[in-house]
Amino acid sequence: MAPAAVVETLTVELDERSYPILIGGGLLQDGAVLGRNVPGRDLLVVTNTTVAPLYSRALAQGLPDRRIVEAVLPDGESHKTLATVSRLLDVLVANRFGRDATIIALGGGVVGDMAGFAGACYQRGVAYVQIPTTLLAQVDSSVGGKTGVNHPGGKNLIGAFHQPVAVIADTATLATLPDRELRAGLAEVVKYGLIRDAAFFAWLEENMDRLLAREPSALAKAIRRSCEIKAEIVGRDEREHGERALLNLGHTFGHAIESATGYAGWLHGEAVGAGIAMAAAMSRACGTLQPEQVARVRALLERAGLPTAASDVRAAAALEHMRMDKKVKAGRIRLVLLRGIGDAFVTGDYADDALRTTVAAHCA
């Protein structure tokens, strides 16, 4: 067994559904951490063709004396469908897994969303553990219990709220992450600063080069602060009746880009990056954000190597897909806008013209 890693622990406080987020280098190889945080004897490890060769052996070695079945999915958002989850359910049934089985999501956000949704539906709910291996999953998608799949008509339209029993974020996995995936994850990190924490945003402005150079201490700080903000908000509003909607900053625009391009070509985080730029521009159009603040947002996204527009998406298509977003209420698209750096709000009160103009300025 590898030597024990330095572990930071946060908690998502949800009464009897509370769970720990463990953050540290080498956790995937730490049998003691795995043993304590993965319940059950029968385990289904859901992973993909990219991640499996890198980490699935280490994970299995850290969980001796368990019955482990592995489901290796094709990589990519375009496979995040009900048909793929149906295959996972078939594997669970074929192996006669019971209600006391545990599903482990080993991979990025796509793997986590599908493994979690399978966990939500199998036998009306079994335990699952998130072991995120991308920056995006470590700072965002593995925390908070949103699970689900895409529908050709819209992003994440099918799914469930189902909290994991633990999130184990091994920061050492970021060493093997492609640059493009690292940048995609940084879009969500920038989001946390923007919605809630101006000081964190300023820290990102100062430390973006260290993050892109993958300095472990900088990455650890970004992950911890992101998870702290997410855990706080989810703890107060698990099912997104209010405050949690702030976490969708950039996502209504971003989901439209992903849907309009068939979940291919754009990484989720890249679409969120462009979506944040559009949300900032829309905030400016609505008079809530100053031009120099918009410039800071765009500059940070650009330094992170993220797109700030979607030149391969027609504006009309983007608007059409936005209308299918889950945040539509009584026919009106609800937007997350900015009053300042670190101060986001949700509103349905804006001029339709401003929205059309903003989308047109960022699309083809």
Next chain:
Amino acid sequence: MAPAAVVETLTVELDERSYPILIGGGLLQDGAVLGRNVPGRDLLVVTNTTVAPLYSRALAQGLPDRRIVEAVLPDGESHKTLATVSRLLDVLVANRFGRDATIIALGGGVVGDMAGFAGACYQRGVAYVQIPTTLLAQVDSSVGGKTGVNHPGGKNLIGAFHQPVAVIADTATLATLPDRELRAGLAEVVKYGLIRDAAFFAWLEENMDRLLAREPSALAKAIRRSCEIKAEIVGRDEREHGERALLNLGHTFGHAIESATGYAGWLHGEAVGAGIAMAAAMSRACGTLQPEQVARVRALLERAGLPTAASDVRAAAALEHMRMDKKVKAGRIRLVLLRGIGDAFVTGDYADDALRTTVAAHCA
């Protein structure tokens, strides 16, 4: 609008998810009741080819000023699959229904289970209303929030807990119910007496002929008492961590019959009837039930016209399917047995020989 019906109201107490069960003759035509209890403007009415011609027009007339889309499914348990629910989700997306849409289940247990599961998964959860039109659905499946579909490997293996916002049981619909469906519903009614209420069981012994003759006052009493017992138990143990498992009396055996016969040939309530007979016999084999009590159980099931054995199922197949039941814990099948009329308990502590012998005596 038809004159207001006499309505009895029970409540399933689940804090912010509490909801009413309305029981009465003619509720389906009562615009005031429908208007008060069906939220939302956009409604998806899920029904089947048998029920739609009888009631869907009346329902639509009782809900003017709504946007109603109807999904008419093929009738029968063999269609209760993930593929059918996927079609319902397609209809919701195609009609651009948002999170504020409501799904209405108009039909029996199969329709209710699938409409509820679609409601659980669409946009991570939308409201649904149960309008049960069979006795079985009125006394059992429409109450309590269990939703889901069958898998070739087992009954209800895929699903979610998702409570309706209202249950509207129009007892007048029982007038059009085929005799065989009426009897199937009575199996669940008998179950409530057996698990919890000896006096109700005795009342059923005295009034079975009135029930079979569809005397409205007798049916109303049977439905009300059944719903009361179910509402109490669900209110105390929504997610079946304990007491709620008692409601599965006869169901582990029954589900095995349904699975082994491919969800065709047997109605769910018929399989539960045979399952109750087997549970009583198993209780006798375990020494907890007296022979004369077993005889009372069998006699009441027979008077209700229900099967008390499954001569078209091989014993080995039944046992095999029981092992995939959701109530299996750590590899052991948990059974609901009887200590007496009105006194059920859950146990994994029994002789395997007794189980094999009991199943063999009731199967081919």
